Amino acid sequence: MSPDLAGYIAEREQILNGLRGVLIDRMRLRREPDEIDPDAPLFGAGFALDSLDAVELVVCLDTMFGVNLPDNALLRQHMRSLNTLVDLVLAYRRGHVAL
């Protein structure tokens, strides 16, 4: 595995684990971290988060990762799974996000 790929994976895992911690500590999801699959749906089925959890997630993205999101309906597309949130954080860090 190339160093670039290994570095990218390590960065994804670091963000993913941080977000898993948010679900467990802030949203009281009764799961072990490795039970929280990165592509599992966050809302509706899956972890069944609600609108209050969505607000909490926005706050945590700001405080933990410096991702400052506007109150925008388009945010929904990034709150589908932990992987889509990780994509968002990475894009924000690289200056690719225009929300």
Next chain:
Amino acid sequence: MSLSEQVAAVRGSVTVSTGEHLVCARVAGGDAHELLDRVSPRQLFVRSGQMLHTLLLDDAAKPLADVYICCDEDDYLVVAEGMTGGELAAYLARHAQGLAVEIADLAQSHAFLCVDGPYAWELIADITTPDIIGVPYLSFFRDDRFVCFRAGKTGEYGYDLLLPRDRVGATRDQLLSTGIRLDVRAAERDALDLAALEAGFFNVRKQVRPGLTPVELQLQWRVSAGRSYPGSAVLEQHRKSPRGRVAMIASVRELPIDAAIELGGERVGSVLDSGWSHTRDEAIGIALLDVAVSHAGLRGFTCGDIAVRTISSPAINNRSLYVDPQRHSFAARDKVDFPPLVRPSW
């Protein structure tokens, strides 16, 4: 009508399809809850009128069926995909030893019609009552003609109607004629499967292989830890040492099922499912990958001579996320500035 037109209807208006992939069993009797609690990998906390989305596993923790366990007052309805009605009834009976239950295979007498799309709620409201727009996801209600389950596996509004077989044809005709104003389309199972793949839904008919459990299939949200159910001991072993993990993949061409995926010349996985996404204008699929590389956003994989990358699930930005039955309608859809059906690629 072409596959692409059918998928476009799922994403933009409403489709009607026969649900031959679904079967239903009714479990009645004083121990009905006990039986479902025995076989459900997920904690059986479901109130009357609600549906619990889980799986039925074999003793090796392999998913046999993708199921909704539906509490119907004192009884339970089990809606299953991946089994015949007879197989479902036999599975339940096998685990019912010592229990006072009656298991009825409704597939003998009943069948499903499926209504999917961002405006599916308008069509169901037209043939029932406007009140249905308040029916929450994963709940069901009765009409004098059918039981309507609000579910679906396309990422759009979905309603699965369970009705006597002799009423299927007339009800399908009614849906198609009533839905003309909604640009309704008849859809085949291939189109619905493709829509489910785009939306990241597990397909029990295509994505199961020997040795794979909910751990590898990213379905751990469908099971609860600390419970005893068929396959639970094996599942715990897999949790400690998974045999890979599925990831969504994208490529310029469809990939052969079960073909090897390589990274840097080494085999790191195989293709479980693949199809052409007309919505994304590229092939997407599901691959089982070594855990170390089963992350989204990775490039450099190959399948034969085809470049493959991993992407996050779901692969699309469903229109139904933005359609509010309280404010929107199919007739006024052009007045709403909906976001694109595909998230930006960074």
